[in-house]
Amino acid sequence: xEKNIQPFVTESAVHNERVVSxxxxxxxxxxxxxxxxxxxxxxxxxLFYLFSYLFVSFLIxxxxxxxxxxxxxxxxxxxxxxxxxxxxxxxxxxxxxxxxLVYVYE
Amino acid sequence: xxxxLLDPALRNWVLLPIMFxxxxxxxxxxxxxxxxxxxxxxxxxxxxxxQRLLQRAFSFRNNACFLLPDSIEKRKDFLxxxxxxxxxxxxxxxxxxxxxxxxxxxxxxxxxxxxxxxxMLMVVPQTIIMTWIxxxxxxxxxxxLPFPLTYQFKSIFQSGVAxxxxxxxxxxxxxWYFLNLFGLKSVYALLLGENNMASNAENEMxxxxxxxxxxxxxxxxxxxxxxxxxxxxxxxxxxVGKNSLLEDVESRILKQFF
Numbered sequence: 001x002e003k004n005i006q007p008f009v010t011e012s013a014v015h016n017e018r019v020v021s022x023x024x025x026x027x028x029x030x031x032x033x034x035x036x037x038x039x040x041x042x043x044x045x046x047l048f049y050l051f052s053y054l055f056v057s058f059l060i061x062x063x064x065x066x067x068x069x070x071x072x073x074x075x076x077x078x079x080x081x082x083x084x085x086x087x088x089x090x091x092x093x094x095x096x097x098x099x100x101l102v103y104v105y106e
Numbered sequence: 107x108x109x110x111l112l113d114p115a116l117r118n119w120v121l122l123p124i125m126f127x128x129x130x131x132x133x134x135x136x137x138x139x140x141x142x143x144x145x146x147x148x149x150x151x152x153x154x155x156x157q158r159l160l161q162r163a164f165s166f167r168n169n170a171c172f173l174l175p176d177s178i179e180k181r182k183d184f185l186x187x188x189x190x191x192x193x194x195x196x197x198x199x200x201x202x203x204x205x206x207x208x209x210x211x212x213x214x215x216x217x218x219x220x221x222x223x224x225x226m227l228m229v230v231p232q233t234i235i236m237t238w239i240x241x242x243x244x245x246x247x248x249x250x251l252p253f254p255l256t257y258q259f260k261s262i263f264q265s266g267v268a269x270x271x272x273x274x275x276x277x278x279x280x281x282w283y284f285l286n287l288f289g290l291k292s293v294y295a296l297l298l299g300e301n302n303m304a305s306n307a308e309n310e311m312x313x314x315x316x317x318x319x320x321x322x323x324x325x326x327x328x329x330x331x332x333x334x335x336x337x338x339x340x341x342x343x344x345x346v347g348k349n350s351l352l353e354d355v356e357s358r359i360l361k362q363f364f
Contacts, residue, residue: 018300025292035252042253093289097125099252104110105117 008074016072020060020079021086027056028087029094036098049091053084110276116248120279124239128286131231132294136302139227144220156332159188163339171351178350182343189340192333236283240265243279251275 031052040048057080061069070076149157163185170178245266255263255274263281264272294302 022295022300025295029292040252045252087292089285089288090290090292093285096249096251096285097121100121100249101117104112104250105114 013074020073021083023060024053024056024083024087025090028052029090031056032091032094033098035091036095036100037102039099039103040095041099045095049088050084052091053087054080110247110250112248116246120243120246120248121282124243124279124282125286125290128235128283128290129293129297131235132290133297135227135231136294136298139224142223142227144216147216156336160332160335160339163189163343167342167346170346171349173350174352175348175350178346178348182346185343186340189336189343192336232287236280239279239283246278247272247276248279249277249282251277251281 028049031048035045035048061067061079065072069079073079166181166185170181173181247264247267251274253275257274260274263274263277265280266278
């Protein structure tokens with residue numbers, strides 16, 4: 001009965017998830033460009049990826065959710081670690097591209 | 107650390123064109139998928155009626171708690187009667203052949219065609235581009251990966267250049283193709299909106315969209331007996347409880363304000 005007083009609307013949950021996923025993809029690609037320009041190599045790159053992922057998630061957490069994950073995303077803690085590898089291919093693509101453009105070519 | 111100097115012409119004529127072509131082919135594939143989708147099938151009035159009754163029973167079961175208690179009773183009686191009596195069933199067509207083989211049914215064939223079209227649209231451009239790259243862009247190094255890999259990848263990634271000492275970080279254009287294949291999803295999301303048909307997310311979208319359209323436009327397996335489904339549904343409707351959210355609503359509202 002409690003669940004029906006504040007019902008879980010599937011459409012909103014899907015929409016929220018899509019927005020978060022879109023933000024993450026875009027920003028992680030841009031962070032990939034910056035990683036390439038800065039000349040980061042090998043495992044520093046993985047650390048940079050994790051750092052930028054947490055940074056973006058933290059910004060979404062503070063600015064868009066106002067510190068309350070459970071209202072916008074079900075189940076709550078999944079927001080931080082469930083889709084870590086989603087933006088990884090784009091990150092690697094842009095990282096490689098800009099690293100080569102800046103450091104390998106003239 | 108090995109330092110190779112690469113000609114800027116390689117960047118202008120190989121690196122950027124391959125990326126550009128792959129982006130364009132992705133956009134093309136998205137548009138082609140949309141254009142090739144067949145329009146939804148027309149159902150007859152009787153077929154729609156029986157499906158709508160089933161959907162009505164389903165949503166009644168899910169949302170009964172929002173109604174008043176005697177409203178629940180009335181709807182329950184009506185639905186159970188309608189589902190059991192078969193008033194809404196499609197009249198049996200004497201001309202329709204008995205489908206002994208559920209695989210050859212019309213509707214399943216159409217679903218198969220749709221999924222096959224989707225698969226072909228994914229596979230064919232990938233094959234074409236891979237052949238094109240192997241034909242024209244082999245035999246030289248164009249890229250340095252910022253991260254090292256193991257030796258097994260040497261044969262794949264340095265396909266045209268067979269040297270012993272070259273570190274694995276220097277790769278040829280086929281690896282650039284693979285990087286683009288997996289990494290352009292965010293670019294497609296930017297150009298085409300989120301539900302685009304060009305990224306591999308279409309596979310999951312295909313499944314989800316499939317089940318949604320299947321629920322609304324046709325029943326799940328066309329071979330199943332609608333009458334049997336209705337009987338099952340009538341039993342489910344009978345056990346809908348009498349809990350209504352509106353029972354204590356006055357005290358809850360008062361509690362909110364006082």
